[in-house]
Each structure stands twice: as C-alpha cells, then as structure tokens.
Amino acid sequence: MTYKFNIAHLYAPYLNIYGDIGNIIALKQRCQWRGIEVSVESISSCQEIIGRDFDLFFIGGGQDKQQEVIAYDLAKYAKEFKSYVDDTNCVVLAICGGYQLLGHYYKPHTGDKLPGISLIDAYTVASNTRMIGNVVVKLPDGSTLVGFENHSGKTHLGSQIEPIGKVLLGCGNNGEDGGEGAHYKNIFGTYLHGSLLPKNPNFADKLILLGLQRKYNIKELNPLVDDFENLAHNLAVNFKR
16 A cells, blocks of 8 residues: 655745755655655645645744744634644644744734734744754653754743653753743644754654554554664764853
8 A cells, every 4th residue: 555645835935944944855755765655745825725635734934024924824824724733633843933823923023923823822922042053852752852943032832732842952942941842732843943854763753654644544654774864863962062
C-alpha cells in the first residue's frame, strides 16, 4: 500500500525567514526515503484550503511587516481554518511569526495589535530584548530538541496549554518561564527555525506519523539511517554559548 502525505505550506511567499523552508525539505525527503507519496503545495491565502485535503500545515516565520499582511488574511478565514483543524485532526507546525499568529494576538513595538486566530491559548508582546542563538529543549519523555531562535516577541501560554518542553539552553517562549513552544492536540508552535526538523529527525517523524494516522491504520514508520542527522543533533546539544 502506498501512503500519501499532503503538506500545505501556508504563506510561503511571505513567511520563510532563517531557513524555514528547511523544515519542508526535511519532511518531504523523509517521506520519499520511505516510499511515501508526498506533495507540497504553496498556499498564499487560507481561502485556498477550503474543500481540500491536507495532512499537515506548515507556517514559517517573518518580519513584522510580513506578519501584518498575513494576520488579516488568517483572521478573515479563522473560522474555516479552525474548523478544518478540529474536524480533520491534521497536524500544524508553526514557527516564530506563524506561531505567534496562532494565539490570540501579537502586539508589535509600534502600531495596533495584530489579530491571532486563537487556535491555541497564547498571546505575544514585543519586547526590547532580542532573544537569539542556539536552543536546547528537554521534552517530557526525556529526549531533546535543538534549533535556533531569533525573536523579540515574548509569548505567554494560557493555563490549559503546555509548552513543547523545558529550555536547557536559550530563551524559548519569553526567557522567563523556562518553556519553549506550545503543544495542543496535533498543533505545535515553536521559535526554533529552519534547522528544527533537519536536526531533529525523531520529531520530524512524529509529525509525519501523526499526519498519516488520520487516514491510515499505521502505528510506526519504517526506520531510517539517521547517523548524520543525529551527529548534528548531538553537536547542538553539547554546544556552549
């Protein structure tokens, strides 16, 4: 049986900073290595997803100017997008600016609040502190995520939502509460940019498996030889600022 995995790259022309396309490349390649038929479609407006079938939505990061353009389109179709995610149990991976817009709002340094879609219980306020550098995160199962952050927005989670993990190195959501990212159902938000999935093959495979399980009776993916990926991961874990 050939599995099919459909990825929607939301706002690809606008939100693709710090190598966020690397996450799409990693997902696509890891599917192809397993013989999984994968498609990636660049989506410029949420209007384009209505009536379609996607297993994973990816939203990258961008500058405030790009976020302002995206925020109002996303808000316009917030009801449809939220219903789609709830009804299909598809996977959402949002990075930095995309992550911020999944919450209630993002307040930049100047201008009005940018509306979020309240897909997750969180909000973000720009600060005067630039949080930049390598990050190591400890997950609840004891494993680690590594990546690179570059943001001034401070994201705060509500009481009913958990971070992806605990920051061991770096700032994470806000540099204050020790959490990085947000996890709710099959929705994942994080400040870790384009090196996230290439350096974290286990996490990439988790997203692929979750996306496939909404359509197929599959319990695990065929293993891959991840020697180089794990080497990159371990070097990042042992990195010293």
